[in-house]
Amino acid sequence: MEGETVKFDLWGYPVKTTSDDCIAAINSYYHQVLSFGRNRAIILQASINDEDCVLANILAAHFLSSSANPSSASSRLAAARAKLENSTSYEKAIFDSVACLIGADRNDEIVLDLHSKILKEFPRDLVSLKRAQLVCFYLGNPELSLQLVEQVLPQNQQESYIYGMLSFPLLELGRMDEAEKAARRGLEINKQDLWSQHNLCHVFQYECHYKEAVEFMEACSPTWSSCSSFMYTHNWWHVAICYLEGHAPFQKVLEVYDHYIWRELQRSDADRTEVYLNALGLMLRAYVRGHITCTEDRLKTLANCLTDQSTWHKEWLLDLLAVWALASSNEVSKAESLLKSMQSRVYTMSRKKQQSMQRGILLAESLYEYGRGNCQQVIELLGLDFDVNDCKMIGASDEQLEVFSEVWYTVLLDTGHFSKAIDEIERRVKKREGAPFFWRLLEKGYSIAGKEDACVVAKENAKALEAAYFEQTV
Known part of the structure; x- marks a missing residue:
């Protein structure tokens, strides 16, 4: 391989390309991923700048696989595969891991094994770490997520974003003191590390320091303007939850909902489903606490948006919350359709995955009954030994799962x-x-x-x- 055809990315790893613009776009993409930026589509520019670059094409395929038109990923995947033989060992490793991740016959164990191998050989690649941690999150496996970040921490001790990635699995494992220490270290390196900000807020919430959490997050909020719809509305969701948990006047909760969560939809590049996810999470919390009348109109507006089936099956957590919202807003037929569609999706999975997701489906069925006011059916479905921690596979943090325990507690009392x-x-x-x-x-x-x-x-x-x-x- 001739030296002039190889350039080095942000991590210092070799990429076969003659285009400085291609490398610049790849590096920009890395930053967007790690900072939860709105412009992850910059990776498409990398593959335009060099149509033969394997790394640019495989990363573009990964981005497109979760876009509004996931079928468009196939052409980038094919372009990467066509040039694979002449690529660097680093590019080959990324290709193998991402191709497995976005493949129709995806096996999460193999995906994680491939990513673990990448991190052993290329430990400075924090975007591969981020991909692996996301898979761990949807498997409900914070232990492995922590192992992966600890594996590469020695080579990244001064890197921005690494400590936020360390902090989150510590949160999920209940190791709050360590999680706080990691988040604060991340903010020492980069005050605009949104994930470290978010994780520190988690610690404040867990410790019931609601006022401190609100003051901290509102002070950080000017740094959120360029982040993704999910991260922007999710951070404001935390603020609203702290107001709600701390028993602030409910108008404060509604102000956050109206001005920072729902208003995100006015942006031309907003991701609707990411906004709906955080909006629903807040609405259910308010509902459980009896704030039904003053949220009724907002919930109906939200439920009307969820009748659009293009919003379905983006996230398991979103589907679960949507089933409740539709059922509680007299959109019962739509709620039934969504629930049946969720059940059908599970049947297409591997036997092992089906067994895992059955608990998620049981929770969805319970939320459907809860939305219809059928508390006895909720208890019959969830039983008297319900443990929300068994439902991590729906893709939710402990804080997001908490509301389902609250539903269970209230239904136990009501029955x-x-x-x-x-x-x-x-x-x-x-x-x-x-x-x-x-x-x-x-x-x-x-x-x-x-x-x-x-x-x-x-x-x-x-x-x-x-x-x-x-x-x-x-």
Whole structure:
């Protein structure tokens, strides 16, 4: 391979191309991926600048595989394969891993094995790490995600974004002190590292430091203008959840929803499904807490958008939330259609994947019944031993999953299973004693059980917490 035909990317790894513009576009793409940028389509420019570059074409194929027209990825994949024999060993490794990732017969174990091999040989490639961590997220496997980032950390200790990638699996494993330390280290290197900002907010929320979380995130928010629809609305979702959890005036929650989540749809390059995902997550939280009347119109507007089947099957979590929204907004036939379509999708999976996703389908069926007000059917489906951590395969963080536990707690109370509900909520309060909503649930449970003294204590604790967090905004 002649030296003048090889250039080096951001990581210092060899890429066969004669085009400086191609390499520049690849490096820009790396930055967009790691910073959750809006312009990941820049990778298409790389393959235009050099139609024969294997790395440019395979990365373009990966980008297109999750676009509005995923079939367009095949031509870039074919272009990469056609020149594969004359590419560098680095490009061959990326090709193998991405081709397996976007293939019709995808096997996640093989995908992760290929990515692990890349990271052993090319440990500075943080975009390959990011791809691997995303697969781990959808498998509900934070242990492996952590192993992968720890594998390459020694070669990347001063790199921007590495500590945010370290922090998140630590969060998912409940190692909050370590997660906080990693996130703060990431922000020392790069104050605009959105993932480190996001992860530190997770820590604040878990510790029930809602006011601190809001102040921190709102101070960071000017750095979010160029990030993707998902990251922009998801960070604002966290802000709204902190207002909600901290018992701020509900108008504060609605202001975040209206001005920062829903308004994102006005941008010409907005990703609708990413906005809907965070909008739905907030609406369900508000619904569970009894804010039904003041969110009714917004929920109907959202549900009307979800009748468009082009929004279906982008994310399992989005489908689950959409089933509830449609069912609760009198779009029952659409909710049934979506649920049946989800069930059909599972049947096309491998037996192992089917077994895993059955818990996700059970949760979807429960949310359909919950949306229709059929609490007894929800309990019959979820049972008395429901554990939301068994549902990580739907692609949700612990914070996103929390709302499904809340649904279960409220349904247990509403169907007379107050002893079970009290036991579960008491365990939850031991972990997050600063959350007013759980104390309110305990108050209700103790009242039903006739435990008057405990009911008074729970009520007083709830009132004290509700008055504490956002008293300056009341």
